[in-house]
Amino acid sequence: MRVIQLQMQVKETKDEGLKALEASLEKIRDKQPDLVCIGEMFHCPYETSSFPVYAEKEGGESWQFLSNLAKKYGIYLSAGTMPEVDDNGKVYNTAYVFDREGRQIAKHRKAYLFDVDIKGGQYFKESDTLTAGDSCTVFDTEFGKIGICICFDLRFPELSRMMVQRGAKVILVPAAFNRTTGPAHWELLFRARAVDNQCFYLGTSTARNEQADYVAWGHSLCVSPWGEILGELGAEEGILESDLDLEQVERIRSELPLLAALRTDIR
Numbered sequence: 717m718r719v720i721q722l723q724m725q726v727k728e729t730k731d732e733g734l735k736a737l738e739a740s741l742e743k744i745r746d747k748q749p750d751l752v753c754i755g756e757m758f759h760c761p762y763e764t765s766s767f768p769v770y771a772e773k774e775g776g777e778s779w780q781f782l783s784n785l786a787k788k789y790g791i792y793l794s795a796g797t798m799p800e801v802d803d804n805g806k807v808y809n810t811a812y813v814f815d816r817e818g819r820q821i822a823k824h825r826k827a828y829l830f831d832v833d834i835k836g837g838q839y840f841k842e843s844d845t846l847t848a849g850d851s852c853t854v855f856d857t858e859f860g861k862i863g864i865c866i867c868f869d870l871r872f873p874e875l876s877r878m879m880v881q882r883g884a885k886v887i888l889v890p891a892a893f894n895r896t897t898g899p900a901h902w903e904l905l906f907r908a909r910a911v912d913n914q915c916f917y918l919g920t921s922t923a924r925n926e927q928a929d930y931v932a933w934g935h936s937l938c939v940s941p942w943g944e945i946l947g948e949l950g951a952e953e954g955i956l957e958s959d960l961d962l963e964q965v966e967r968i969r970s971e972l973p974l975l976a977a978l979r980t981d982i983r
C-alpha cells in the first residue's frame with residue numbers, strides 16, 4: 717500500500733486550504749498513492765475560538781470538496797480533521813476518510829479532548845468549545861482494516877488496543893503536537909504504540925507556522941510494526957512517501973506473539 721503524507725501549512729481561509737490540497741494532490745498524482753493523509757485541523761486555525769466559526773455539518777461544502785478530490789484522484793483520502801457541527805450545535809474535532817469513489821467510509825470524532833496546562837509550556841483547552849466523541853473507528857480497505865484516532869487520542873493506549881482488537885493493521889493519526897510535547901513525546905508515543913500493537917502508525921501533522929497562536933511541531937512520520945521510524949519530515953511543508961508491506965504485520969505478530977499471548981485472567 718503506497719501512502720503519501722502531506723504536511724501542509726494551514727492557510728488563511730478554508731478555500732485556500734482546500735485549493736492548496738488539490739494542488740498538492742495534482743503534484744503527487746504520478747506517484748500513484750493508494751492513500752493520502754493530511755493533518756489535524758488542516759484548514760482551520762488551531763484555536764478554540766475558531767472551531768465554532770469554521771465548523772461545518774457532515775456533508776457540507778468542505779466535505780463535498782474532499783469527497784470529490786478522493787474520487788478525482790482515485791485515492792483513499794484521510795482528510796485530516798476539521799470542526800464539525802451537529803444538529804444540536806455541538807462542535808467536534810472530526811476526521812473523515814473517503815474511498816476511491818469519494819464515499820465516506822469512516823468518521824472519527826476526537827475522543828480525548830486536549831486540555832492541558834504545562835507550566836512554562838503549552839496551554840490548551842479544547843473543551844472550551846469542543847465536545848468529545850465516544851467511538852472507536854476502524855474501516856475496511858482492499859489492503860485490510862485501518863483504524864483512525866486524532867492526536868491526543870494517541871496518548872490513551874486503550875483506544876489503540878481497541879482498534880487493533882477490531883482488526884486494524886494500520887493506524888492513522890492526524891495530529892498537531894507542539895514545541896513542548898513534540899520533542900518530548902511525539903516519536904516516543906508513536907514507536908511505543910507501534911511496538912505494543914504490532915501495527916503501522918502514520919502520524920500526519922500540519923506544518924509549523926511560527927506566527928500562529930499554536931505552533932505545530934510538524935515531524936509527520938511513518939512507523940513500522942517493529943517500531944522503526946520508516947520516514948519522518950522536519951517542521952516545514954513536505955511530502956512523505958512510504959510503501960507499506962502489510963504482511964509484515966502478520967509476520968511480526970506470529971514471530972513475537974504478543975497479541976495472542978495477552979492474558980485476561982490476571983487479577
Ligand SMILES: O=C(O)CCC(=O)C(=O)O
Nearest residue numbers: 830867868892893894897
Ligand atoms: O498530546 C499532545 O501532546 C498534543 C495533543 C494535541 O496537540 C492535540 O490533541 O491536538
